[in-house]
Ligand code: ADP
Ligand code: NG1
């Protein structure tokens with residue numbers, strides 16, 4: 285972690301003096317009897333485009349939000365974890381953390397994770413990194429303002445903040461990319477097989493730029509957004525906890541099975557190893573457009589049964605479950621492979637086009653390079669109405685695909701997207717879906733009238749909520765910077 289903020293490590297800064305920090309500090313003192321030693325802050329994110337493709341190995345294009353998870357922390361002289369939340373709907377929790385094996389992450393009887401399970405994921409990840417044994421512990425008090433279960437990555441902000449707090453307390457220097465990868469891995473203890481986008485942007489985000497994130501090795505390249513583009517987030521008023529159902533993992537394993545079948549049919553199969561849709565593309569040295577053709581060729585059916593997949597892959601059901609399915613998808617008997625793979629390859633094409641158009645002509649006619657960064661290496665804005673229209677159409681295409689092919693939308697999300705269209709504003713669901721938020725792209729001068737239109741036609745007319753209350757569900761946002769540590773002294 286770096287004290288000047290300039291290196292590749294999580295920056296350490298002086299503690300800001302604001303009401304929120306002071307309230308959290310007070311809460312900490314009330315709970316534990318003394319002042320916190322340090323704070324960590326990890327932002328939520330909004331993904332502009334590239335949905336459900338990070339776990340298939342494809343680049344995504346998110347940016348960090350202002351909304352974040354803030355944790356006040358102190359070191360304990362025994363290996364215990366004491367967790368509190370400023371919001372009293374989240375219960376207190378305490379456990380021993382002598383070794384990572386001590387940490388069992390168990391959900392409630394309905395399969396929904398307890399809130400502190402996300403903290404445990406982060407702590408377990410840090411302990412694994414530390415090779416298991418610690419002699420000191422941690423007291424944490426959490427204050428989160430990322431709307432939970434809404435596709436803005438509250439979960440990863442919480443996991444990452446907990447992991448960062450323990451690593452900092454143990455004096456472990458880690459690069460942003462290393463800690464992002466560690467957090468992506470440890471959030472999977474919650475039960476979902478995510479791809480790493482949320483943790484990557486949480487640590488690698490930069491102010492005023494979105495990031496084009498690529499994998500293996502993890503890398504983030506700043507992307508300039510058109511100067512006149514504004515991004516508006518609107519909540520559908522439906523929440524979806526991704527670890528409480530198997531919807532998310534079902535999509536992950538459908539992509540895995542699709543990849544394995546295409547690889548097998550195209551003569552590029554490996555042993556029983558999991559292969560992603562991007563690995564198949566690389567192995568075949570094909571373009572994304574070629575891959576779309578191969579999906580139609582090798583996965584023509586609307587629905588595949590477990591038996592049919594076993595026959596194609598030449599494995600029995602037990603092997604299929606063991607090698608490719610997750611504990612919460614083992615019992616599934618039918619799978620949609622064509623639809624999921626088509627979404628992934630076509631969404632990956634949309635991401636490339638989005639990025640390409642972001643890095644086009646600047647207002648003064650100069651060109652930015654392919655990274656969306658000018659010759660000085662700083663991040664600059666550029667763009668005009670046509671570029672905003674192209675980017676918007678790509679976002680609309682993404683939503684259509686998520687609704688029809690990936691089936692992860694929600695009636696309220698579709699309604700928000702349709703109401704946006706009435707004002708010629710393009711939008712799409714963001715995050716995993718099944719509820720949560722849309723992200724809309726509109727010219728800056730239209731933001732106020734667009735928000736008024738959504739307020740009137742969605743929140744007031746459709747959802748029967750008060751106009752003043754509606755304001756808290758829709759907001760314009762600009763890219764924020766990534767995680768940081770604050771020290772009081
Ligand atoms: P998201 O799209 O926000 O990442 P997830 O379903 O992945 O949604 O995770 C949401 C869960 O994270 C919540 O149900 C809750 O358990 C936990 N969580 C998020 N924010 C907070 C918070 N401020 N305090 C406690 N728990 C939180
Ligand atoms: P959200 O909606 O924030 O939980 C999830 C995954 C991402 C990505 C998106 C869909 C986790 C932690 N996050 O995000 O990796 O796959 O869905 O694009 O699993």
Ligand code: MG
Pocket residue numbers: 437438439440526
């Ligand atoms: Mg999440």
